[in-house]
Amino acid sequence: MAGTSDPHGSAFSAAELEFLAEDEMIEIVPNLRMDPLNFISGDFGPFRPQIAAQAPLWLAVALKKRGKCTIRAPEWMSVDKLSQVLEAERDSEKFQPLPFHYVEISRLLFDHARDDIPDIYMVRSLIEDIKDVRFHKIGKGLEIISKERTYALRLKNLSAMEANIVRPFVTRALETFYKLGSSDMIQETDHAPNRQPQATNRGPRRQLKDR
Amino acid sequence: MSNYYDIDDILAEEELVPSVFQHAANGVGLFDSSDDTDKVEAGSRAELPFWLVRELYLRQLISIRVPPCFDRESKTREEIAADAAHVDLRSRSQYFYELGCKIALLIGDRTIGPFLLVAFRTRYKDVLVKAHTLTLTTAPKYLTLLTNEETKLYEAGQSSIAAFKKWRMGGPRFQIAPVLGRKRKPT
Numbered sequence: 538m539a540g541t542s543d544p545h546g547s548a549f550s551a552a553e554l555e556f557l558a559e560d561e562m563i564e565i566v567p568n569l570r571m572d573p574l575n576f577i578s579g580d581f582g583p584f585r586p587q588i589a590a591q592a593p594l595w596l597a598v599a600l601k602k603r604g605k606c607t608i609r610a611p612e613w614m615s616v617d618k619l620s621q622v623l624e625a626e627r628d629s630e631k632f633q634p635l636p637f638h639y640v641e642i643s644r645l646l647f648d649h650a651r652d653d654i655p656d657i658y659m660v661r662s663l664i665e666d667i668k669d670v671r672f673h674k675i676g677k678g679l680e681i682i683s684k685e686r687t688y689a690l691r692l693k694n695l696s697a698m699e700a701n702i703v704r705p706f707v708t709r710a711l712e713t714f715y716k717l718g719s720s721d722m723i724q725e726t727d728h729a730p731n732r733q734p735q736a737t738n739r740g741p742r743r744q745l746k747d748r
Numbered sequence: 749m750s751n752y753y754d755i756d757d758i759l760a761e762e763e764l765v766p767s768v769f770q771h772a773a774n775g776v777g778l779f780d781s782s783d784d785t786d787k788v789e790a791g792s793r794a795e796l797p798f799w800l801v802r803e804l805y806l807r808q809l810i811s812i813r814v815p816p817c818f819d820r821e822s823k824t825r826e827e828i829a830a831d832a833a834h835v836d837l838r839s840r841s842q843y844f845y846e847l848g849c850k851i852a853l854l855i856g857d858r859t860i861g862p863f864l865l866v867a868f869r870t871r872y873k874d875v876l877v878k879a880h881t882l883t884l885t886t887a888p889k890y891l892t893l894l895t896n897e898e899t900k901l902y903e904a905g906q907s908s909i910a911a912f913k914k915w916r917m918g919g920p921r922f923q924i925a926p927v928l929g930r931k932r933k934p935t
Contacts, residue, residue, distance in 0.1 A: 550911060551912055648918075705907070705908050710876075714872075
């Protein structure tokens with residue numbers, strides 16, 4: 538589970554997340570005839586020319602590279618949907634629901650299936666914008682850790698990549714806050730060496746964004 | 749948090765703490781090397797590393813004078829209260845927080861804990877912002893103000909952002925397994 542590529546203890550590297558994202562299902566329109574494929578993760582197909590089928594992203598990309606299919610951009614990747622999300626993201630304090638791997642999926646599709654996505658320039662810049670807005674929100678949200686005693690953060694609708702990027706920083710910061718804010722440090726200290734550890738009041742959980 | 753093998757925990761205990769000998773001690777002249785008698789008089793002052801101070805203090809052989817950066821009427825406290833983010837804590841003590849915790853627990857000074865927490869709270873915000881915005885060229889100037897703990901935090905934030913940017917820019921998409929790089933043996 539632990540990432541091998543990053544010495545700073547983040548659980549995954551970006552490339553590993555991309556690998557995980559390749560298991561997401563996506564709709565493809567094959568132009569070849571192929572019997573069902575039986576994999577450990579399940580059976581995919583049968584594939585018939587011009588008949589849409591579901592396939593995992595890695596299979597879709599592999600077929601696409603060989604020119605054997607076109608990929609149908611997922612519903613959330615349309616200009617309409619994305620502009621709605623961007624609008625809502627700017628207006629509201631909450632994070633909008635997007636696919637857990639939206640950063641990785643969009644990157645994979647932009648790399649390998651640019652001709653299959655309608656309005657690719659628009660879509661690409663919208664996703665960039667959404668990502669920037671969300672990162673800004675995360676940065677703002679993380680400031681609240683310092684205001685009160687915080688032991689946990691609730692990360693509703695945060696995507697895999699976003700969570701992964703803030704993970705090393707947040708865990709380290711929380712650890713230090715916990716150490717400095719522990720009852721040993723703040724309340725009455727008596728230095729009897731074999732004191733029973735007190736059950737600490739763990740305090741309420743903080744939301745990353747107040748809502 | 750403190751792990752037996754944690755190198756930072758070990759290094760933090762190397763920090764010097766000013767202390768006063770309560771009793772005369774023979775054979776330890778190196779602490780107070782003013783003459784050849786090879787002894788330390790009662791009441792003489794010396795700076796000892798924390799690991800030694802703890803043992804001697806628990807045996808009541810020495811008394812601890814709180815290091816200037818944690819002292820109640822020190823300049824550091826005033827500076828932290830004024831603008832914590834720009835205080836050069838690294839020059840005070842590289843292991844400011846770790847040492848502070850250890851000393852506070854040892855001598856039971858209840859004012860040090862909240863003081864450390866306030867200092868870290870204010871400085872945390874600054875580290876947070878800087879870790880996500882600063883470029884590598886402007887960073888070194890800022891890093892000289894941070895203690896060891898804060899530097900680690902900063903680097904944790906900085907490196908994950910950098911890794912993400914690198915991934916997004918592309919670059920080599922495939923890494924060749926070291927096994928595959930080898931040449932086949934001519935047969």
